[in-house]
Structures are given as structure tokens and as C-alpha cells.
Amino acid sequence: MGVCMGPSPSFAIRQTLGFAALSLISVMLAVFGISPANAAERCLRIALPELHTNEQTAATYRAVMKDAGLCVHTILVPQIRAFDAISKGEADGILAAREDFPAIVGVPVVPGNVVLMTLPAMLIVPEGPIAGMDDLTNEVLGLPLGAVWPQKLMARYPDLVTIPQAVESMHSMLVEGRIEAMLIDAYSLANLAGGVPTGYKAIPVDQLLIRSWLRAEFTDLVPQFDEGTKAYLSQAGY
Numbered sequence: 203m204g205v206c207m208g209p210s211p212s213f214a215i216r217q218t219l220g221f222a223a224l225s226l227i228s229v230m231l232a233v234f235g236i237s238p239a240n241a242a243e244r245c246l247r248i249a250l251p252e253l254h255t256n257e258q259t260a261a262t263y264r265a266v267m268k269d270a271g272l273c274v275h276t277i278l279v280p281q282i283r284a285f286d287a288i289s290k291g292e293a294d295g296i297l298a299a300r301e302d303f304p305a306i307v308g309v310p311v312v313p314g315n316v317v318l319m320t321l322p323a324m325l326i327v328p329e330g331p332i333a334g335m336d337d338l339t340n341e342v343l344g345l346p347l348g349a350v351w352p353q354k355l356m357a358r359y360p361d362l363v364t365i366p367q368a369v370e371s372m373h374s375m376l377v378e379g380r381i382e383a384m385l386i387d388a389y390s391l392a393n394l395a396g397g398v399p400t401g402y403k404a405i406p407v408d409q410l411l412i413r414s415w416l417r418a419e420f421t422d423l424v425p426q427f428d429e430g431t432k433a434y435l436s437q438a439g440y
Contacts (some may be wrong), residue, residue: 245273246420249284249296262437263297263430270430272423288417295416295427300387302350303415308420316431323351323408324387326376328401332383335407344372344384351410352385369394376402 234280248267250260260276267274277284277293287293288307296303298318304311324408325335332338340361345352347364356362373395375381386395387410398404414431418424 245275246294246416246423247275247287247292247316248291249277249279249287251281251284251298252278254274255297259438263434266433266437267427267430269433270426272426272430274430288415291417294420295414297414298412300351300410300412300413305350306348311415312418312421312424313432314414314416314428316414316425316428316435318414318431318435321410321412322406323355323410324386324388324391324404325383325407326386326391326398326402326404327383329403332405334405338383340378341382344375344381346372346386346390351387351408355385355408373399 205369233301246267248263250263255263255278255280260278264274264276277287279287281299284293284296285299285303285307288296289309292310294417300307300321301313305315325332327338327341332341335355338359342361342363343356343359345356345362345364346369347366351392365375365381369386369390372384374387385407388404388406391397391404399422416427420427
């Protein structure tokens, strides 16, 4: 006849300690107003361009994303630093970037399905007979280093100069006569380059789509991300 033995004293002690630890964690989370589910939740780090975003609009963005079911931590940085943060894994997404964003950051990213805006691409040339891309012959044309969309437009044009430090340097080179024309998006032209220089004109040559983007490991969150982006556009009056 077998003898039924109960748990060993050491097992009972371990079990009691385990329950005590779980109870202590639950009490601590309750004291600080955090549920166990929220404690495990990860907030997406989304870069917002500081040039046209402030803490008020950032708070709106966080609120609409929360309503869409996403916890978001906003990072207000210049656009170039936002790109760098995505590349280094220091940010998980960005509010707004062009279609050439994947080539610029060099890491797998996915776009949201909501188009935030279309941004005109501009050819800046001296006042005179040039009316479009087809009228360029041997003019030295400046492109911002790292931008992909101008390369696609001018893939077969021979006199291209890619310029580091982007817009400001390119604008200076144009005014100084070191280049004779440049390609630039309308936002950068107005907000970074100071507008069209005297004696030059701006000709629209393309339309660039602007979307929000996430690193590829968050692809499954795109539907919620899209929902929040739509709500943000509505709140912002776009």
C-alpha cells in the first residue's frame, strides 16, 4: 500500500514566496496607478519635425494615437536628426517623410496608407527662356546630397552636382554662380532656403507624396497608426 506524501517543506516555502512576490508587484503597480498590462506596453517613439510642430500639437498627436490604441512618445527634432534616429534605432517612426525615405534611412521601414500632403518639387533657374526640365541643356544642376527623388528625375542629365549640407549650401552656391540651377522641394525652398533668389524663378516639375512611416518591425500596427494619423490631420485642420 503506497503512502501519499504532501509537498515538501522547501516546495511549500518556495510557493509561498512566489505568491508573496506576485502580490507585492501587484500592490506596487496599483499604488503607482499602473496595471500589469500597461506595465508591459511599449510606447512607439515617433519623431515629429520641430520646425512646424510644438508641444501643443505633439500632445494632440499623442492623444489621437492613444484613442487609436497606440501608446506614443513624441520626439521633437530637426528632420535630418529624425532620419538619423530612425537609422540608429533611436526612433520607431516619423510623422512625415517623402517616398524616398527608405533609401535615405537605409533600414527596413513601412509607410502608412494615409497621404499627409503632396509637396511640389521645384526647379530653380535664372529668369529667362527655361520653362521646364526639357529645356535644360548644359546648365550645372545642384541636387541635395542624399535625396533620391531628384536623381530619378535627372537620371540621364550629365551636369549634376550633389551638394552636402543640403539646402543652405545649395542655395548659397546658386546665388554665388557656382551652380546654374537646382532642384528642391517646395517646403525646403520656403522654410530653409529663404525662398527664390532675386533673378531666379521656380518651376513645378513633380509632386512628392508625404506619408508617415514606421520601422518594419511594427508593420502590424499600421492600421492603428493610420487611424491615428487621419484623426491628427482632422484635428490639425488639413
